[in-house]
Amino acid sequence: MxxxxxxxxxxxxxxxxxxxxxxxxxxxxxxxxxxxxxGFTYIGERFTSNFKDFVEKYKFLDMLQASLFDFPSSQEYWAFQSRFVLLNYFDQPxxxxxxxxxxxxxxxxxxxxxxxxxxxxxxxxxxxxxxxxxxxKYGLMQCSKHCHAKTYQDEALMRRLAVEQENMEVDYRSIPLCPECGAPLEVNKRNAEKGMVExxxxxxxxxxxxxxxxxxxxxxxxxxxxxxxxxxxxxxxxxxxxxxxxxxxxxxxxxxxxxxxxxxxxxxxxxxxxxxxxxxxxxxxxxxxxxx
Missing domain, CATH: 3.40.50.1220 (TPP-binding domain)
Incomplete structure (x- = not known):
């Protein structure tokens, strides 16, 4: 043909x-x-205006680098990721x-x-x-230990974590936990080293x-x-x-x-x-x- x-x-x-x-x-x-x-870029004003505090603390160059960063605690991880998930998933036009x-x-x-x-x-x-x-998908969560093949979605929780955080940390009592093993949940996205929950x-x-x-x-x-x-x-x-x-x-x-x-x-x-x-x-x- x-x-x-x-x-x-x-x-x-x-x-x-x-x-x-x-x-x-x-x-x-x-x-x-x-x-x-x-216009849904990971650089420039869209990044710096939404994550000014994280940029100042860690000197991140762009949103991709920041989203892949190994934060020192789950409280800080979810302070960043809740904002990231709203910006790039639930609230993205x-x-x-x-x-x-x-x-x-x-x-x-x-x-x-x-x-x-x-x-x-x-x-x-x-x-x-x-x-x-x-x-x-950014709107889904998975067990950080990948202990079982299931994902979860909780938009209301993401909104609460984004609003209620202080000093770049969420309340430890609000951290989403795996219902199977109790480990913290994380965003459902592929990691170069450990993959993702499918x-x-x-x-x-x-x-x-x-x-x-x-x-x-x-x-x-x-x-x-x-x-x-x-x-x-x-x-x-x-x-x-x-x-x-x-x-x-x-x-x-x-x-x-x-x-x-x-x-x-x-x-x-x-x-x-x-x-x-x-x-x-x-x-x-x-x-x-x-x-x-």
Missing amino acids: TWKAIELEENNAEKLAQLIEEAEAIVIGIGAGMSAAD VGASYLALKNILKDKNYHIITTNADNAFDVAGYDMDKVFHIQG DLIFFEHLDKYNEFLEKNRDKKTLFIEIGVGFTTPQFIKYPFYRELDKNPNALMITMNQKKYQFPERIASRVLWFNQNSKDLTLDVEELLKKWE
């Missing part, structure tokens, strides 16, 4: 819109760059890019995998059966994602990376490369202002679009509306 849109002398938005229309299946990998393009992408994908045969742990897909009203969060819902979503890949393996499948860097290439980037190896009919688009080198064996089937991902997504949405 050939992709007719590749040969078109069009701009990136027109070419991408044509490829989406031409595809029989679409797999989208979403990284931190997409949320950042919508809908992003324009996510709304546009949802409109682009309506009536399409698609599935999404994301390394983001924010609420972007939930708040934008996606079909969450088609979204796989491989790195966890519960029943995680594996259900993993199965749905893998089933979609298998079902569409011989089809004209378009793999689209949006804002995916090289921090954790093992979750989206490398698996996409392997899918192109398995399916000679597949094509990959990478939307990133930074250019990464692609394996020679698939380089002819990878297109790099380096314009702002938010602008490109909104342009594609407008084009597809005109073509309806």
